[in-house]
Amino acid sequence: MKKISWDETMEYLEILSQISLTEEEKQETAGELKKILAYMEKLEELDTDGVEPMSHVFPVQNVFREDIVEREDQWEALLENAPQKKEGQYLVPKTV
Amino acid sequence: MGEEYLTWTAGELARKIRKGEIRPSEAVEASLLQIERMEPQIGAFLQIDREGALARAEEVEQGIRSGKYQGPFAGVPAAVKDNICTKGMETTCASRILSGFYPPYDACAVEKLKEAGIIILGKTNMDEFAMGSTTETSARKVTKNPWNTGHVPGGSSGGSCAAVAADECFIALGSDTGGSIRQPSSFCGVTGIKPTYGTVSRYGLIAYASSLDQIGPIGKDVADCARMLSLLAGQDRRDSTSLKRETLDFEEDLAGDIRGMKVGIPKEYLDEGIDPEVRDALKKTMEILKERGASVEEFSLGMTEYVIPSYYIIASAEASSNLARFDGVKYGYRSPHADSLHEMYKMTRSEGFGTEVKRRIFLGSFVLSSGYYDAYYLKALKARAVIKEAFDRAFAAYDVLLGPAAPQTAPKIGESLSDPLQMYLGDLYTAAVNLAGLPAISVPCTVSKAGLPIGIQLIGDCLQEKKIIRAAAAFEKERGIFPKAYSGTKRGKI
Numbered sequence: 001m002k003k004i005s006w007d008e009t010m011e012y013l014e015i016l017s018q019i020s021l022t023e024e025e026k027q028e029t030a031g032e033l034k035k036i037l038a039y040m041e042k043l044e045e046l047d048t049d050g051v052e053p054m055s056h057v058f059p060v061q062n063v064f065r066e067d068i069v070e071r072e073d074q075w076e077a078l079l080e081n082a083p084q085k086k087e088g089q090y091l092v093p094k095t096v
Numbered sequence: 097m098g099e100e101y102l103t104w105t106a107g108e109l110a111r112k113i114r115k116g117e118i119r120p121s122e123a124v125e126a127s128l129l130q131i132e133r134m135e136p137q138i139g140a141f142l143q144i145d146r147e148g149a150l151a152r153a154e155e156v157e158q159g160i161r162s163g164k165y166q167g168p169f170a171g172v173p174a175a176v177k178d179n180i181c182t183k184g185m186e187t188t189c190a191s192r193i194l195s196g197f198y199p200p201y202d203a204c205a206v207e208k209l210k211e212a213g214i215i216i217l218g219k220t221n222m223d224e225f226a227m228g229s230t231t232e233t234s235a236r237k238v239t240k241n242p243w244n245t246g247h248v249p250g251g252s253s254g255g256s257c258a259a260v261a262a263d264e265c266f267i268a269l270g271s272d273t274g275g276s277i278r279q280p281s282s283f284c285g286v287t288g289i290k291p292t293y294g295t296v297s298r299y300g301l302i303a304y305a306s307s308l309d310q311i312g313p314i315g316k317d318v319a320d321c322a323r324m325l326s327l328l329a330g331q332d333r334r335d336s337t338s339l340k341r342e343t344l345d346f347e348e349d350l351a352g353d354i355r356g357m358k359v360g361i362p363k364e365y366l367d368e369g370i371d372p373e374v375r376d377a378l379k380k381t382m383e384i385l386k387e388r389g390a391s392v393e394e395f396s397l398g399m400t401e402y403v404i405p406s407y408y409i410i411a412s413a414e415a416s417s418n419l420a421r422f423d424g425v426k427y428g429y430r431s432p433h434a435d436s437l438h439e440m441y442k443m444t445r446s447e448g449f450g451t452e453v454k455r456r457i458f459l460g461s462f463v464l465s466s467g468y469y470d471a472y473y474l475k476a477l478k479a480r481a482v483i484k485e486a487f488d489r490a491f492a493a494y495d496v497l498l499g500p501a502a503p504q505t506a507p508k509i510g511e512s513l514s515d516p517l518q519m520y521l522g523d524l525y526t527a528a529v530n531l532a533g534l535p536a537i538s539v540p541c542t543v544s545k546a547g548l549p550i551g552i553q554l555i556g557d558c559l560q561e562k563k564i565i566r567a568a569a570a571f572e573k574e575r576g577i578f579p580k581a582y583s584g585t586k587r588g589k590i
Binding site for chain 2: 009012013016017018019020021025029032033035036037039040041042043044046048051052053054055056057058060062063065071074077078080081082083084090092093094095
């Protein structure tokens with residue numbers, strides 16, 4: 001595996017994950033990730049030439065249904081869980 | 097009143113209720129009283145719906161009389177893991193980020209409980225988002241093992257297993273992504289089934305790793321779990337991965353006739369890293385299965401060293417994607433400290449998720465990120481195929497595989513979280529089953545010298561629940577009544 005710059009990687013992972021860590025957490029998480037990834041490199045030795053990746057146990061196909069709105073009556077019940085709402089909609093901080 | 101009910105199995109209790117010897121409300125009251133007694137020491141529940149359960153007991157009693165509820169568990173008090181949605185009852189995955197989430201709908205499995213007249217007492221503690229092996233990553237509370245409160249109950253379904261072991265409920269729902277039903281069942285001396293992937297609808301199960309997650313029963317014996325699985329199983333259009341299967345009827349299998357059954361023990365499972373007492377438990381199980389007429393032999397399963405790397409890459413990758421939905425907009429916690437939308441997402445997630453969840457989201461984001469995708473994620477998917485092939489070869493020769501549920505008994509509270517990798521390695525015997533989509537059952541076998549239960553695991557080929565239940569029933573009959581968690585003196589009394 002190629003060498004990883006951990007400072008940059010942690011910053012990138014913070015962006016991908018939408019999670020910020022404190023400096024201390026960053027150090028600790030980087031340390032743990034290094035250990036875990038080093039262990040996972042064991043997979044390198046496994047010969048998987050010609051093996052199809054298996055994302056699912058059964059060869060299930062897409063399951064389709066008619067595009068009809070169901071359970072529209074739950075609108076209010078769903079909105080009830082919103083941390084902030086206004087006029088029947090989710091309220092979020094200013095976006096622009 | 098009610099003391100003697102508590103140690104009955106769910107099936108025994110339901111029979112008495114059907115005969116009119118006990119009212120559902122009496123059973124609920126007995127459970128609530130036991131919860132009151134045990135919870136200060138055990139802490140299995142995050143929430144108890146006292147009024148709801150008592151009101152429901154009255155309805156169910158009428159329903160039993162009118163013939164509406166005729167199932168095997170009508171009137172039985174049960175508990176539900178906190179990652180399974182219950183309408184109007186807070187469902188948090190033991191995470192701060194979902195605090196205050198009251199689902200407007202029931203999970204499919206919960207609908208089935210309700211349709212069967214089962215009474216839900218409350219929600220049980222778990223590792224946050226089911227990520228953990230001890231229930232210690234819960235953001236809410238620490239659950240203790242009813243056998244010894246200095247020890248963890250295992251995880252992630254630790255609350256459900258502890259509640260059953262402490263007789264706070266008669267049966268419970270758990271979920272299993274890499275062993276989260278089977279390992280805590282082993283640690284708490286109860287029985288648990290992880291069904292074939294797709295057997296129980298995941299609708300309303302808050303996703304951790306969707307290609308691995310399954311809901312399953314946790315109970316006091318094999319019969320309770322088998323019958324509960326029959327009740328839970330079924331194709332559901334709201335879960336496109338759920339399978340159309342024949343009706344699952346295990347009554348014949350519960351007789352435990354295993355004459356001629358071929359059982360294999362992967363010899364890798366007996367290798368170093370396993371506690372000698374757990375190995376002895378397996379040997380004892382082997383002897384019992386032989387006595388009942390099965391042939392048992394060791395064989396090499398192969399590929400076992402790739403299970404943990406492959407499992408943690410896939411599970412974390414799926415988790416990093418599944419948990420992206422928790423952003424403070426639609427439900428649960430929102431950080432009060434943000435002024436802009438993106439800051440709100442980031443702060444909500446940073447404040448709302450615990451350490452282990454963050455670690456797995458980071459790991460998942462890493463293995464999916466460009467430059468590393470092929471080396472980690474894609475490689476893990478290929479390893480998964482190779483692991484599945486190893487099981488296919490094994491099931492060409494054997495009906496059932498026997499193994500441990502965990503390498504040792506329940507660790508002490510506070511010992512596991514400091515070394516995550518070490519904790520991950522404990523999933524060796526269980527995670528492979530999820531990767532391959534197989535059914536497996538964990539059954540209590542014996543009690544260690546230190547007084548902690550040891551369970552064994554029986555693994556079947558896809559869709560072959562009947563075989564593992566038959567083997568488990570045979571083993572259970574020969575093993576005899578398993579001792580109670582909270583010492584012999586208290587047995588049958590509250």
